[in-house]
Amino acid sequence: MRKLLSLSLSRQFLVVSFPIVLLGMLAVGWYVEGAIERGVINRMAAVTSLYVDSFIAPQVQHLQAGGELAPEHRNTLDRLLTDTPLGRKIVAFKIWSPTGRILYSTNPALIGREFPIDEGLAAALQGHVQSSISDLDETENELERAKFDRLIETYAPIHADGRGTVLVVAEFYQTTDELSHEMLVARTGSWLAVGGIMLAMYLVLFGVVRRGSNTIDSQRTQLKHKVEELSTVLQQNETLNEKIRMAAVRTTGLNEKFLRRIASDLHDGAAQDLALGLMQFEALALKWEAKAGPAAAGVDEISMVRSALQSSLRELRSTCVGLQLPEIDRLNAFEIAMRAAQDFERKTGSSIKVSHEGQAAEPAWPVKTTMYRLIQEALGNGLRHGGASRLQVDLSCDSDSILLQVGDNGCGFDPSHAETPGHLGLAGMRERVELLRGSVTVKSAPGQGTLVSARLPMSIEGYSE
Numbered sequence: 001m002r003k004l005l006s007l008s009l010s011r012q013f014l015v016v017s018f019p020i021v022l023l024g025m026l027a028v029g030w031y032v033e034g035a036i037e038r039g040v041i042n043r044m045a046a047v048t049s050l051y052v053d054s055f056i057a058p059q060v061q062h063l064q065a066g067g068e069l070a071p072e073h074r075n076t077l078d079r080l081l082t083d084t085p086l087g088r089k090i091v092a093f094k095i096w097s098p099t100g101r102i103l104y105s106t107n108p109a110l111i112g113r114e115f116p117i118d119e120g121l122a123a124a125l126q127g128h129v130q131s132s133i134s135d136l137d138e139t140e141n142e143l144e145r146a147k148f149d150r151l152i153e154t155y156a157p158i159h160a161d162g163r164g165t166v167l168v169v170a171e172f173y174q175t176t177d178e179l180s181h182e183m184l185v186a187r188t189g190s191w192l193a194v195g196g197i198m199l200a201m202y203l204v205l206f207g208v209v210r211r212g213s214n215t216i217d218s219q220r221t222q223l224k225h226k227v228e229e230l231s232t233v234l235q236q237n238e239t240l241n242e243k244i245r246m247a248a249v250r251t252t253g254l255n256e257k258f259l260r261r262i263a264s265d266l267h268d269g270a271a272q273d274l275a276l277g278l279m280q281f282e283a284l285a286l287k288w289e290a291k292a293g294p295a296a297a298g299v300d301e302i303s304m305v306r307s308a309l310q311s312s313l314r315e316l317r318s319t320c321v322g323l324q325l326p327e328i329d330r331l332n333a334f335e336i337a338m339r340a341a342q343d344f345e346r347k348t349g350s351s352i353k354v355s356h357e358g359q360a361a362e363p364a365w366p367v368k369t370t371m372y373r374l375i376q377e378a379l380g381n382g383l384r385h386g387g388a389s390r391l392q393v394d395l396s397c398d399s400d401s402i403l404l405q406v407g408d409n410g411c412g413f414d415p416s417h418a419e420t421p422g423h424l425g426l427a428g429m430r431e432r433v434e435l436l437r438g439s440v441t442v443k444s445a446p447g448q449g450t451l452v453s454a455r456l457p458m459s460i461e462g463y464s465e
Contacts, residue, residue, distance in 0.1 A: 013205070013206060013209040013210075013213075017202070017205070017206075018202075021198055021201075021202050024198065025194055025195060025198040028194050028198070029190065029191050029194045029195075032190045032194060033186075033187055033190055033191075036186045036187070036190055040182050040186065041131050041132065041133065041152060042129075042131055046129060048089065048090075048154060048156075048172070048174065049129050049154060049156035049170075052090075052156055052170050052172060053156060053158060053170075055080050055084075056077070056080075056095070056158055056170050057158050057159070057161070059073040059076055059077055060073070060095065060103075060158055060167060060168050061160065061161055061167070063097075063103070063167060063168060064160050064163070064167060068103065069095070069103045069104050074104060077093075077104055081093055081106060089174060090172045090173065090174060091144070091147075091148070091151065091173050091174065091175055092105075092106050092107070092141075092143070092144045092151070092172065092173040093105065093106045093170070093171070093172045093173075094106075094110065094140070094170070094171040094172070095158075095168050095169070095170055095171075096121055096168060096169040096170075096171060097168055098125055098166070098168070098169075099114065100114050100115055100116060100117045100121065101113070101114040102114070102115070102140070103168060107142075107143045109143075110140055113140070115138075115139060115140055118138070120132070120153065120155045120171075121155055121169055121171070123155065124155035124156065124157045124166070124169040124171075125157065125166050125169060126157075126166075127157050127159075127166055128157070129154065129155065129156050129157070130154070130155040131152065131153065131154040131155075132152075132153055133150055133151070133152055133153070133176065134150060134151055134152070134153035134173070135149075135150050136148065136149075136150060136151060144173060148175070150176065151173040151174060151175060151176065152173065152174040152175070152176060153171070153173055154171070154172055154173075154174070155169055155170075155171050156169065156170045156171075156172070157169055157170075158170055242462070277309070281305070281306065281309060282306065285302045285306060288302070328368050328369075328372060329365070329368075330362075331362070331368070332360040332361060332362045332363075333356075333360055333361060333362070333363055333371065333395060333397050333402050333458075334356045334360040334395060334397075335360070336368055336371050336372055337354055337356065337371065337375060337393050337395045337404070338354055339372070340371070340372045340375040340376055340379075340393075341354045341375065341379070341393050343376075344375075344376065344379045344380070348383060350383060350391060351391075352379065352391045352392065352393060353390075353391070353392045353393070354392075354393045354394075354395075355392070355393075355394050355395070356394070356395040356396070356397070357395075357396050357397075358396050358397040358398055359397060359398075359399075360397060361397060361399070361458055363402060363456070363457075363458050363459065364457075364458070364459050364460045366435075366436060366460060367402070367436060367456050367457065367458070367459075367460070370432045370433060370436060370438075370456065371402070371404060371456065373429075373432060374404065374406070374429050374432065374433070374452070374454055375393055375404070375406055377425050377428065377429055378406035378429070378452045379391055379393075379406060379408075380425075381425050381426075381450070382406070382407075382408030382410050382450060383408075383410075385410070385411075385413075386408050386410020386411050386412065386413075386449070386450060387410050387411055388408035388409050388410035388449070389409060390408065390409045391406075391407075391408050392406070392407050392408070393405070393406050394406075394407070397458070398458075399458065400457065400458055401455055401456065401457055401458055402455070402456045402457075402458060403453070403454075403455055404453070404454045404455075404456065405451060405452065405453045405454075406451075406452045407449065407450065407451040407452070408449055408450055409449045410449055410450060411446065411447060412444045412445050412446050412447055412448045412449050412450055413444050413445075413446065413450070414444075414445070414446065415442045415443075415444055426440075426442060426452075429452070429454070433454050433455075433456060436456055436457055436460060437457060437460075438454060438455050438456040438457060439454070439455045440452070440453070440454045440455075441453045
C-alpha cells in the first residue's frame with residue numbers, strides 16, 4: 001500500500017483501474033458473446049424451421065383428421081432426410097403429436113412411443129420456434145448421444161393449412177460446426193470491438209487523469225518550495241525572536257544594575273551633600289537661635305526649612321532603597337524569597353508567612369531579579385489595592401524549575417479587567433516571566449483574595465552575564 005501511495009496519481013490510476021477495466025471488458029465481452037450466440041442459434045433455427053416447414057408441412061396435412069402418419073409419407077420423409085440438402089443439415093429428426101407421441105423419427109425405434117412434454121415442445125405447441133444447444137440427456141436422444149456430445153435442438157411448429165393451428169411439432173438436430181464457425185467470427189469481432197472500445201476509454205481516462213496528475217504534481221512541487229521557503233523564514237524568525245528575547249533578558253538585568261548604580265550615586269552624592277548641608281544648617285540655626293532667642297523673628301521659618309530638608313533627605317534615601325535591589329547575587333531561591341518578604345515587612349510593618357519545599361538551588365541572575373520584583377509587586381498589590389490582612393509566599397523548587405506563589409486574603413478583583421491601561425503591575429510581571437520562557441497565572445474574584453502563580457526556569461539557555 002505504501003508503494004502504491006508513493007506513486008503519482010496517474011500511475012496509481014493505471015495500477016488500480018486496470019483490473020477494473022479488464023473485468024468490465026470481460027463481463028461486457030461475455031455478455032455480448034452470449035447475446036451473439038443466442039442470436040446466431042435463433043437465426044439458424046428460424047431459417048432451418050422455414051426450410052423444414054416447406055418440406056414437411058405437405059406430408060402431415062392428412063393428420064388433421066387424426067391417426068398415424070401414412071407409410072407413403074414416411075417414405076417421402078425418409079428420402080427428404082437422406083438425399084436432399086435438408087438431410088445433410090439435419091442429423092436427427094422427429095415429429096411430435098400434441099400429446100407428446102412421436103409420429104416419425106430418423107430412429108425408427110422411437111416411432112409410436114410417448115414421452116413427457118418438455119418446455120421446448122410445449123412452447124412449440126403454442127406456435128413458437130424454440131432453439132437451444134442440447135446436451136442430449138433426454139431419454140429419446142439415446143441414438144444421438146452415442147454419436148455427438150451436443151447438438152443444436154430446435155422445435156418448429158407445423159401449422160394446419162387453412163386453420164392456423166399447430167398440427168404437429170417438428171424437432172430436428174443440427175451439428176454445432178456451422179455455429180462454431182459463425183461464433184468464432186462473431187466472437188473475434190466482438191472481442192476486438194469491446195477490447196478496442198475499452199482500450200480507447202481507458203486511454204482517454206488515463207489522459208485526463210495524467211493531465212490532472214501533472215497539474216497536481218506541479219502544484220505540489222511549487223507548494224513544497226513555498227513551504228521550504230516559509231520554513232526557512234520561520235526558522236529565521238525564531239532565531240531572531242530568540243535573539244530579541246535574550247537581548248530583552250540582558251536589558252532587564254542591565255536595567256537593574258543601572259538602577260542600582262543610580263541609587264548608589266544618589267545615595268553617595270546628592271543624599272550625602274543634602275545630609276551635610278542639613279548638618280551645617282542645623283549648626284547655624286542653633287547658633288542663631290542662641291543669640292537671637294527663641295522668640296526672635298524668623299525662628300518659625302528656620303523650623304520650616306529644617307523640616308523640609310529632613311523630609312527631602314528621607315524621601316531621597318527611600319527612593320534610593322526602592323531603586324536598587326538588595327545584594328542577592330549569592331542567594332539561592334529560598335533566600336531570595338525570604339529576603340524579599342523581609343524587606344517588604346521592614347518597609348510596611350506587615351507580617352508575611354513564607355514557606356518552601358524542595359532543594360534550594362541558585363537560579364540565573366535574571367531569574368533572581370524576576371523573583372524579587374514579582375514578590376515585591378504581588379505583595380504591594382495585595383496590601384495597597386486589596387487591603388489584605390494576611391500575606392503569604394510559597395516556593396517550590398526542583399532541578400529544572402521554580403514554582404512561586406504569592407497569595408493574600410484581600411478584596412480580590414476580576415482578572416479579565418486587570419491588564420488594562422492604568423493597571424501595569426500584572427502586565428509587568430507577566431512580561432518579565434514570559435521573557436524567561438516562564439508562565440504566570442492569576443486566580444482572583446471579588447471578595448475571594450488573589451493568588452499569583454509563576455513558573456520560572458532554574459537556568460536560561462544561552463544566557464551569560
